[in-house]
Each structure stands twice: as structure tokens, then as C-alpha cells.
Amino acid sequence: MTNNFNDVLDAALATGGDFAELFLEDNRTHSLQVLGGHVEMINSNRAHGAGIRVFNGLNAVYTYTNDTDSEGLLRCAKQAASAVSASRETPLRAAQPGTPASLPAPYPILIRPGDVNSKRKLEYLRSADAAARAVSAEIEQVSCSLSDSEQDVTIVNSEGLYVEDTRVHTRMACVAIASDGKEKQQGHEAPGAQMGYELFTERVDPVQVGREAAQSALLMLHAPECPAGVMPVVIDNGFGGVIFHEACGHSLEATSVAFGLSVFCDKLGQKIAADCVTAIDDGTLPNEWGSIRVDDEGMPANRLVLIENGVLKNYMIDKLNALRMGMPPTGSGRRQSYAFAPTSRMRNTYIAAGTDDEAEMIATMGDGLYAKKLGGGSVDPATGNFNFAVSEGYLVRGGKIVSPVRGASLIGKGADILLQIDRVGREMKMAQGMCGSISGSIPVNVGQPMIRVKKMTVGGRA
Amino acid sequence: MMMDDFIQKLFAAAKAAGFTVAEAYLTKNDSFNAVAMNQEINRYSSHISCGLGFRGLFGGRMGYASTEAFDDSAVDWLVQGALDSATLCEDPTEPFLYDGKEPVAQLPLTGRDAPATEKLAFALAMEREAKAYDPRVTQVGHATVFTGNNQVRIVNTYGMDKQYEESVCGAYLQPVAREGDSTATGMELCFSRDFDRLNAASLAQSAARLAVEALHASPVVSGCYRVVIQNLAMTDLLGVFSSAFSADSAQKELSLLKGKLEQSIAADCVTIVDDPLRLDGFASRPFDAEGVPSARHTVVEKGIFKTFLHNLKTAHKDGVLSTGNASKLGYATSVFVSPTNFYIEPGNQPFNALLAEMGDGLVITEVDGLHAGANAVTGDFSLLSKGYIVKNGLRERPVEQVTVAGNFFEMLKNIRAVGSDLRFPEGGIGSPSVDVGMLSVAGKNKEDMDT
Numbered sequence: 001m002t003n004n005f006n007d008v009l010d011a012a013l014a015t016g017g018d019f020a021e022l023f024l025e026d027n028r029t030h031s032l033q034v035l036g037g038h039v040e041m042i043n044s045n046r047a048h049g050a051g052i053r054v055f056n057g058l059n060a061v062y063t064y065t066n067d068t069d070s071e072g073l074l075r076c077a078k079q080a081a082s083a084v085s086a087s088r089e090t091p092l093r094a095a096q097p098g099t100p101a102s103l104p105a106p107y108p109i110l111i112r113p114g115d116v117n118s119k120r121k122l123e124y125l126r127s128a129d130a131a132a133r134a135v136s137a138e139i140e141q142v143s144c145s146l147s148d149s150e151q152d153v154t155i156v157n158s159e160g161l162y163v164e165d166t167r168v169h170t171r172m173a174c175v176a177i178a179s180d181g182k183e184k185q186q187g188h189e190a191p192g193a194q195m196g197y198e199l200f201t202e203r204v205d206p207v208q209v210g211r212e213a214a215q216s217a218l219l220m221l222h223a224p225e226c227p228a229g230v231m232p233v234v235i236d237n238g239f240g241g242v243i244f245h246e247a248c249g250h251s252l253e254a255t256s257v258a259f260g261l262s263v264f265c266d267k268l269g270q271k272i273a274a275d276c277v278t279a280i281d282d283g284t285l286p287n288e289w290g291s292i293r294v295d296d297e298g299m300p301a302n303r304l305v306l307i308e309n310g311v312l313k314n315y316m317i318d319k320l321n322a323l324r325m326g327m328p329p330t331g332s333g334r335r336q337s338y339a340f341a342p343t344s345r346m347r348n349t350y351i352a353a354g355t356d357d358e359a360e361m362i363a364t365m366g367d368g369l370y371a372k373k374l375g376g377g378s379v380d381p382a383t384g385n386f387n388f389a390v391s392e393g394y395l396v397r398g399g400k401i402v403s404p405v406r407g408a409s410l411i412g413k414g415a416d417i418l419l420q421i422d423r424v425g426r427e428m429k430m431a432q433g434m435c436g437s438i439s440g441s442i443p444v445n446v447g448q449p450m451i452r453v454k455k456m457t458v459g460g461r462a
Numbered sequence: 463m464m465m466d467d468f469i470q471k472l473f474a475a476a477k478a479a480g481f482t483v484a485e486a487y488l489t490k491n492d493s494f495n496a497v498a499m500n501q502e503i504n505r506y507s508s509h510i511s512c513g514l515g516f517r518g519l520f521g522g523r524m525g526y527a528s529t530e531a532f533d534d535s536a537v538d539w540l541v542q543g544a545l546d547s548a549t550l551c552e553d554p555t556e557p558f559l560y561d562g563k564e565p566v567a568q569l570p571l572t573g574r575d576a577p578a579t580e581k582l583a584f585a586l587a588m589e590r591e592a593k594a595y596d597p598r599v600t601q602v603g604h605a606t607v608f609t610g611n612n613q614v615r616i617v618n619t620y621g622m623d624k625q626y627e628e629s630v631c632g633a634y635l636q637p638v639a640r641e642g643d644s645t646a647t648g649m650e651l652c653f654s655r656d657f658d659r660l661n662a663a664s665l666a667q668s669a670a671r672l673a674v675e676a677l678h679a680s681p682v683v684s685g686c687y688r689v690v691i692q693n694l695a696m697t698d699l700l701g702v703f704s705s706a707f708s709a710d711s712a713q714k715e716l717s718l719l720k721g722k723l724e725q726s727i728a729a730d731c732v733t734i735v736d737d738p739l740r741l742d743g744f745a746s747r748p749f750d751a752e753g754v755p756s757a758r759h760t761v762v763e764k765g766i767f768k769t770f771l772h773n774l775k776t777a778h779k780d781g782v783l784s785t786g787n788a789s790k791l792g793y794a795t796s797v798f799v800s801p802t803n804f805y806i807e808p809g810n811q812p813f814n815a816l817l818a819e820m821g822d823g824l825v826i827t828e829v830d831g832l833h834a835g836a837n838a839v840t841g842d843f844s845l846l847s848k849g850y851i852v853k854n855g856l857r858e859r860p861v862e863q864v865t866v867a868g869n870f871f872e873m874l875k876n877i878r879a880v881g882s883d884l885r886f887p888e889g890g891i892g893s894p895s896v897d898v899g900m901l902s903v904a905g906k907n908k909e910d911m912d913t
Contacts, residue, residue, distance in 0.1 A: 048531035228904030376834035387846030459865025
């Protein structure tokens with residue numbers, strides 16, 4: 001088979017490309033949903049295909065196919081080669097010679113998803129469902145779902161790289177809806193890891209997942225609207241880390257930096273955040289949701305310090321943008337599947353633990369918002385304008401939490417917000433999310449200790 | 463032919479395993495995508511892919527499985543997966559497949575594609591034109607051109623075998639304008655069935671104008687404002703909340719519209735239509751994901767809620783006929799309900815007349831963060847927004863870093879006027895600009911006004 005791969009890479013380079021890469025994938029996913037107490041849906045999918053990428057100077061051509069026999073791959077390679085000749089406009093620059101890397105050992109996967117029968121999987125969902133319903137008669141609807149995937153990849157390139165890897169992901173989600181007959185509010189929990197079903201013995205208690213989602217929904221149902229305005233905001237640990245992900249993380253990806261499309265271009269070695277802020281993007285944490293033993297370009301994962309005591313240290317760089325930027329790649333090349341060319345993406349990205357006392361943070365904030373749980377958000381890296389939703393918030397008056405509030409969102413500019421952080425707590429916690437960008441939707445962790453931002457615009461009702 | 467053989471093998475194996483009826487949903491997709499940056503094509507991708515979604519009835523329950531691999535183990539993967547799924551599912555509704563052999567409506571859903579070189583030139587031209595529009599446009603992000611051809615075929619053991627083909631092409635770009643310490647972006651996009659109807663210069667100029675006009679934007683003071691939501695932003699909102707009109711959502715207690723049929727849910731000036739046969743939207747199709755023929759439905763008529771959108775299962779449960787809104791995301795998902803070309807019917811006031819009528823207020827041109835900041839179940843939204851201040855019916859200055867918050871279902875009732883500028887920017891959701899009355903806006907505090 002290796003010989004065949006070499007033929008494929010040769011065919012891809014036939015029109016003068018500088019570098020060729022083949023990414024082969026077979027991904028079995030299984031998803032199950034219990035809705036309103038009964039099994040609503042069980043579905044399995046086998047995604048299967050190959051992507052071929054050819055560098056042409058600083059530009060890239062990508063083709064993909066489901067037809068992965070020798071002929072299919074050759075056809076796909078020839079298609080890429082003809083696109084190279086169609087789009088060649090720039091002088092050649094030789095690809096950097098590959099450094100054959102020794103990969104870290106695979107993460108231990110104790111209970112493979114394929115070895116767990118659906119009945120067993122449904123038991124986890126039923127316990128989460130029952131726990132959510134038990135919270136209150138006002139819990140009107142509960143949707144619990146489980147999804148697992150086993151992705152086999154083979155990455156081969158014209159620099160002699162040959163890597164095989166298997167990635168196993170398992171995640172549970174519970175959405176609870178509370179209603180008083182007139183209004184509805186929603187609570188949401190979705191823990192996961194790069195694990196098999198040992199997830200449920202080692203990390204996740206379905207009962208707690210269901211209960212937390214329901215309690216959050218119930219709390220928000222009886223909460224008044226969040227007042228709008230500019231105020232200090234304390235953001236709790238865990239999924240609160242989405243603030244760094246949106247406000248800063250995306251703008252440190254080579255995808256925007258390499259093209260001068262980020263507010264953090266040309267800022268390496270400069271102070272971009274308050275002294276108390278150190279931020280890491282770590283692909284090496286065993287079994288974490290956003291970890292990668294090897295990235296989708298075949299490079300081993302590493303731990304990358306993005307910001308150290310407020311000073312910008314590193315960007316996240318994929319192989320192609322490394323050429324463009326004249327800097328080494330950082331093992332950050334990721335993609336959703338063979339249907340996407342890889343690009344620089346986050347892995348487990350978090351603000352590192354600080355030294356501030358969490359209780360003091362709230363006690364000395366005056367009037368403001370305590371954002372305990374956040375929903376997702378988004379950012380325009382060119383302007384740094386970001387937004388995210390607060391799924392569980394509390395109004396603080398004179399340093400005391402006075403009431404839960406609903407419907408809040410937080411907005412700002414990344415470059416401003418990092419300088420406005422004045423407290424970083426001691427207990428860092430991560431949470432799981434799916435991050436969408438040009439190379440598709442991929443699993444990432446966000447994380448932080450509790451932090452305080454001196455001033456933020458809180459969207460709510462005026 | 464090879465696919466026909468595979469389907470025959472699959473149906474035979476399904477029958478042997480005890481499935482009483484079986485169906486294969488096949489997609490074939492041929493697509494092209496190129497991005498220009500600094501007058502080079504820096505990303506270029508093309509592919510052909512196909513997938514098969516299988517479903518069948520076993521013991522009166524529906525089972526699902528799907529694949530992109532068509533090797534020897536694929537039949538077994540599909541049958542065993544669907545068997546597992548059907549055996550354990552507890553959906554109390556008796557599911558069934560469509561037994562429809564009526565002829566398929568012939569819709570003109572394809573147009574001229576262009577050779578790759580022409581498409582690459584288009585992407586480069588967009589970037590050039592955007593920069594030429596104004597010296598303050600320093601960069602152009604995401605200057606993308608794409609084309610796609612999709613084929614959908616549904617075959618089942620009742621003997622139904624239907625297919626259609628559609629093509630779509632489009633382009634978008636996000637110019638970045640800079641002046642002093644202000645940076646602003648604008649985004650424009652254009653879809654068509656026919657490549658010849660895309661115009662690089664006008665698209666690029668309109669995007670560049672948006673970026674330049676947004677320079678030196680600043681927040682407004684927090685408060686309640688009269689608001690006109692421009693067509694593209696209104697389309698985004700309508701898209702998020704469209705799931706509330708699905709019978710599936712209502713039956714699952716996920717819609718506040720449950721129990722509201724024949725009641726007033728919106729202002730008299732609001733009519734909402736779902737029309738898969740309309741050709742200027744991009745969700746047009748002759749039949750839905752279960753093979754049910756497409757038809758136009760008035761969902762909200764002058765404020766009165768007339769019908770939910772249905773597939774076979776939800777219709778059966780409510781004792782009505784399917785509206786032909788069965789959908790799948792690609793080949794792999796189970797069948798759900800979603801709108802097709804779903805839009806607010808245009809009124810007769812041009813956009814400027816809406817502003818004149820409003821007098822003083824805000825125009826919202828863009829909303830962001832919809833996936834987290836807007837919730838279809840609760841109706842609540844609180845969204846980062848861009849736009850401009852209107853004084854005496856005229857544009858005054860650009861606004862950014864504000865959020866606009868409200869509840870979609872309350873907002874529908876407060877709509878004062880609907881514009882005539884209906885647009886389907888992408889996909890099937892469309893809207894004209896709408897005067898929504900008062901909304902909460904969060905920006906700067908009053909005491910910060912002079913800083």
C-alpha cells in the first residue's frame with residue numbers, strides 16, 4: 001500500500017507542485033438520543049474518504065474523494081495536479097524538509113465505543129433524563145444525547161512522513177427546558193473527552209449532568225432580565241474560558257495572522273494583556289477533548305505558551321502558513337474530516353491559574369455581573385469584535401450576589417478585554433466545545449480559572 | 463449502475479434481516495471553492511463525493527444508518543446499524559415511508575457553471591475591485607468563489623425512485639477598511655444558479671462600501687430604541703427562529719407556537735410563506751427528503767398562524783397531511799423537519815420609506831453570534847450588532863459594539879411595517895427589511911457619554 005501512496009503523491013506533484021500530502025480517513029460515529037423519556041433516535045454513520053493537498057508556492061490546492069481504492073486516489077491526485085497548473089502564478093519555494101518525529105504513545109482507550117452495546121449506552125441517557133426530570137415539575141422537556149466516534153487516519157506526505165492514528169471521542173449532552181406555561185428557559189450541559197466509555201467511570205456522572213442542566217433552566221425561568229450596560233464582570237471557570245477562545249484565541253491563529261487579518265499581527269514580544277494573564281494552547285493533555293496525539297498534518301502535538309504574564313509569545317501555525325510567515329509550524333494543523341484542508345486551529349486553550357481569591361473578586365467588584373455559565377460565541381479576527389452568551393448569570397450589587405438574571409450577552413474587542421482583566425483565580429477548569437472555522441468543526445477545550453474584567457458591555461434589556 | 467447493484471444488494475439483505483420496507487437516500491455532490499488573497503489564489507479545493515442514508519421498518523419501528531464507503535462490509539454495516547436502531551427506538555408514533563409514484567415536477571434548478579480559470583479570475587477580480595473602491599480598503603478577507611452541483615435520489619422498496627439535480631454558485635468577500643485607529647469590516651455575498659449572473663465588481667464594491675461606511679463606528683447609550691432591521695440581518699434572525707414553526711419542535715415541546723394555530727402571533731402586516739417551488743430562493747426542490755412533492759404553504763397569513771411545517775411522521779401524529787418539509791442534512795442524518803424557501807412576504811414600502819416613517823432610531827445591518835445569542839426555544843435574543851443611527855429619516859453615523867435584545871415572538875407582534883426589499887442572501891431563508899418597533903440596546907453608559 002505504501003508504494004501505492006507514493007504513486008499517488010507523485011501524480012499529485014506531476015505538474016510542478018512542491019509538496020503533496022494524502023489524508024485517509026475512516027470514521028465510525030454512533031449517536032443516540034433520549035427525548036421526553038423515550039428513545040427518539042439511534043443513528044450510525046461511516047464517513048470514508050481521502051483528501052489530497054498540493055502546495056504550489058505559498059498556495060494550496062485541495063481535492064477529496066470517497067473513492068479510496070488505488071484508481072480513485074490516483075484520479076483525485078490528478079485532479080489536484082491539474083488545478084496546480086491552472087492556478088500557478090507564483091514562483092516556487094521549496095517545502096521545508098520533514099523532520100521524522102517520534103509520536104507520543106496513544107492515549108489509553110479502555111472501553112472502545114464499538115464494544116459497548118446500544119442498550120448500555122441508553123442506560124446512561126436514561127439516568128441523565130430521570131435526574132433532570134426529578135429536579136422540578138416545571139421541567140417540561142429533556143433531551144439527552146450521546147455521540148461517540150472512532151476515527152482512523154493515515155497521513156502520508158512527499159517529505160517521507162507516514163503516520164497512522166486513531167482518535168476516539170465520546171460526549172454526552174443534556175438540554176433541559178423549564179416552562180411555566182407561558183415562557184420557556186433552557187439549561188445545557190455537555191461533557192466529553194477523548195476516551196471511550198470509561199468516560200462514565202472516570203469523569204462524568206450522567207445524574208449530575210441531567211441535574212445541572214435542569215437546575216440551570218429552572219433558575220433562569222424565574223430570573224428577571226439582565227439589565228444592559230457597561231459594568232465589571234466576573235466570569236467563572238470552566239466554559240467561561242470561551243471568552244479567551246473568542247476574544248483572543250482565534251485572532252492568534254495563523255489563518256488570520258499570516259494574512260495581516262488579525263488585531264494581533266506583528267505583536268510578538270509585546271504586551272497585549274494584563275500582567276496576570278498567561279494563556280496556553282496545549283495539545284498534549286492525555287484524553288482531553290481537544291488533545292491531539294498528532295495533528296492532521298502528521299506533526300506531534302505540543303504545549304504552546306501563547307501569552308506569558310501579558311506578553312504575546314506564540315501564534316498557532318499550520319504547515320502552509322509556516323512557510324508564509326517564515327516561522328516553524330506548531331502542531332496546530334487540524335480539520336474536521338478528509339473533506340477539509342487543514343489549517344491552524346486551537347486545541348485545549350486556557351488562561352493559566354493565577355493567585356487571586358475567588359470570593360474577594362466578587363466582594364470587591366461593586367455593582368456588576370457574575371457570569372457563572374457561558375454559551376458559545378464568535379469573533380471577527382480582523383476587528384477583534386467578539387460576543388458570547390451568558391447562559392447562567394447573577395446580578396451583583398455592592399459585592400453581593402443579589403439575583404440570577406437571564407438573557408445576558410457579553411461583547412467587546414479582544415485587544416481591549418485582555419488588558420481589562422484585573423483578577424485571575426486559583427482554580428483552572430476546562431470544558432468541552434465544538435469550534436467552527438474554515439477547516440470545519442473540531443473538538444476543543446476552553447478553560448480558565450475565575451477571572452474579573454474591570455469593564456465590559458453587557459447586553460440585556462434596557 | 464454500480465450504485466444500482468449496491469442498492470439491490472442492500473434491499474435484499476434488509477429483507478433477509480426482517481425489514482418490511484427499506485429506503486435509500488443517495489446524494490452526489492460535486493463542488494469547487496477558491497479563495498483569493500493578495501492577488502494569488504491561496505486556497506483551491508474541488509471534490510466529488512457521495513453518500514447513502516439507509517432507513518427501514520423493522521417490527522414497526524424505523525432504523526437508520528449511513529455510509530460513504532461502498533465496500534463489501536458496507537451492506538452489513540447499514541443493515542446491522544439500522545437493525546440496532548429500529549430494535550431500541552421507542553418513538554410511539556407508527557412510522558412509515560412514502561409510496562408515491564407521481565411524476566416529479568421539473569424545476570429549472572441548474573445553470574451554467576464556468577471553467578476553473580474563469581472562477582479563479584473572478585475571485586481575483588473581486589479582491590482587486592474591493593481595493594480599488596477606496597484607498598482605505600487595505601485588505602480583503604475571504605474573497606471566495608464557489609460552485610456546487612448536487613444530485614438527490616430516493617429509492618424505496620415500494621418502487622419509488624425519484625431524483626433531481628440542482629446547481630448553485632456564489633461568491634462572498636469581507637473587505638477590511640482602516641483609517642487612523644479604526645478598523646472595520648464589511649461582508650457581502652451573492653448566490654445564483656447561473657455563474658453568468660454573478661458580478662465581481664458590483665459585489666466587491668458593495669462589500670467595500672459597507673466596510674468604509676462602518677469606519678469610526680461607536681456604541682450608542684444603552685436604552686430602548688426604535689429599530690429597523692435591514693433585510694440581511696432580519697434573514698439571520700428569521701433563520702434561527704424558523705425551527706419554532708416546525709411541527710417536530712412543537713410535538714417535542716420545543717416551540718412556543720404550540721397550541722397557537724389560527725391565533726394571532728404577529729402584526730397584521732406580517733405574512734410568512736414556505737415555498738420550495740419558488741426559484742429565487744436556494745432551497746428549491748421538486749420533492750422533500752421523503753419523496754413527498756413540494757408545495758407552497760402560507761405559514762402566517764396577516765398575522766394569523768395557519769400551519770406548522772410537517773414531514774410524514776409529524777403530520778400523521780397531528781392528523782394532517784405532510785407539507786413536504788422533510789429534510790436531511792446531507793445523506794447521513796435521520797429525517798427531520800425544516801423550512802425550504804421560507805420568507806416574510808414583502809410589503810410595499812421601499813427601505814428609505816421605512817426610515818422616514820421611523821424618523822429617529824437605529825438601523826441594524828448585521829447581527830453576530832446567533833448560535834449562542836439567540837434561542838429558538840425561548841425566543842430570546844441578545845446579539846452583537848452593527849448598524850447606524852437614523853435622524854429625521856436619514857443616516858447619521860455608524861454604530862458598533864452594541865447588543866440588541868428582545869424576544870422574537872414578542873417582536874413579531876410589534877412589527878410596524880414590512881419593506882419591499884425581499885432578499886434571499888443564501889440558502890432558503892429570506893426577508894425584507896422590517897420596522898420592529900422598540901428594542902433594548904446595550905451600548906455605553908450615560909456617564910461615559912463625553913469620554
